[in-house]
Amino acid sequence: MSAPLLRPDFHFMSAPSLESITPDEWRLIQGQRVTFHRELAAEQLLAMLKAGAELPTYGYRLNNFQHCLQTATMMARAGYDEEDVVVGLLHDVAFVVAPDQHGAAAAQLLKQVTSERNHWMLENHALVGERFLPGDRGAWRELRHHEHFAWTEEFVERFDLRAIDPLEPIAPLEEFEPTVDKVFASRLGEGLAQPSGLLDPDKEATG
Ligand SMILES: [Fe+2]
Numbered sequence: 680m681s682a683p684l685l686r687p688d689f690h691f692m693s694a695p696s697l698e699s700i701t702p703d704e705w706r707l708i709q710g711q712r713v714t715f716h717r718e719l720a721a722e723q724l725l726a727m728l729k730a731g732a733e734l735p736t737y738g739y740r741l742n743n744f745q746h747c748l749q750t751a752t753m754m755a756r757a758g759y760d761e762e763d764v765v766v767g768l769l770h771d772v773a774f775v776v777a778p779d780q781h782g783a784a785a786a787q788l789l790k791q792v793t794s795e796r797n798h799w800m801l802e803n804h805a806l807v808g809e810r811f812l813p814g815d816r817g818a819w820r821e822l823r824h825h826e827h828f829a830w831t832e833e834f835v836e837r838f839d840l841r842a843i844d845p846l847e848p849i850a851p852l853e854e855f856e857p858t859v860d861k862v863f864a865s866r867l868g869e870g871l872a873q874p875s876g877l878l879d880p881d882k883e884a885t886g
């Protein structure tokens with residue numbers, strides 16, 4: 680049984696496996712892939728976040744989903760721009776499944792829609808945050824001369840460490856969805872303009 684196509688003007692590939700796909704059909708499928716990602720990436724990422732909406736916590740008064748929402752709420756109300764708010768909303772999207780690597784995971788998941796400043800911040804926010812926590816190993820010291828250290832520290836100190844307060848406002852996810860869609864739509868329009876060379880049969884090496 681075939682899965683449905685995203686759009687009525689899409690075409691199924693006719694080759695039974697990628698080993699026998701023709702260059703023309705490959706280009707067709709890759710073109711459809713660009714549209715597919717552009718239309719679904721934001722929605723899928725929000726679905727990942729929403730998957731944690733009802734989770735219990737291991738001690739904080741907010742769960743990870745609520746923490747993310749409160750972070751974004753605080754940043755929006757403080758007047759940060761749309762990219763920053765989206766990054767705040769999704770900074771811990773991978774926390775439950777990859778706690779030790781959740782910053783790097785979020786950085787990769789958001790790579791196509793983030794500036795270098797926010798990419799670095801996502802990647803390093805947990806390490807920089809150790810500065811403020813008991814048991815600080817001091818590993819953040821090696822990062823402190825990086826150009827985006829100050830922003831990362833600002834994010835952690837002003838929002839991340841504080842967004843665990845059930846008495847503070849938490850806006851509903853719906854409030855942020857149009858902003859997430861907007862940031863993804865505008866950035867993916869640039870980043871995915873050309874199909875990438877992933878498994879490109881026109882190239883010598885594949886895979
Ligand atoms: Fe985090």
Ligand SMILES: [Fe+2]
Nearest residue numbers: 746770771839
């Ligand atoms: Fe966080």
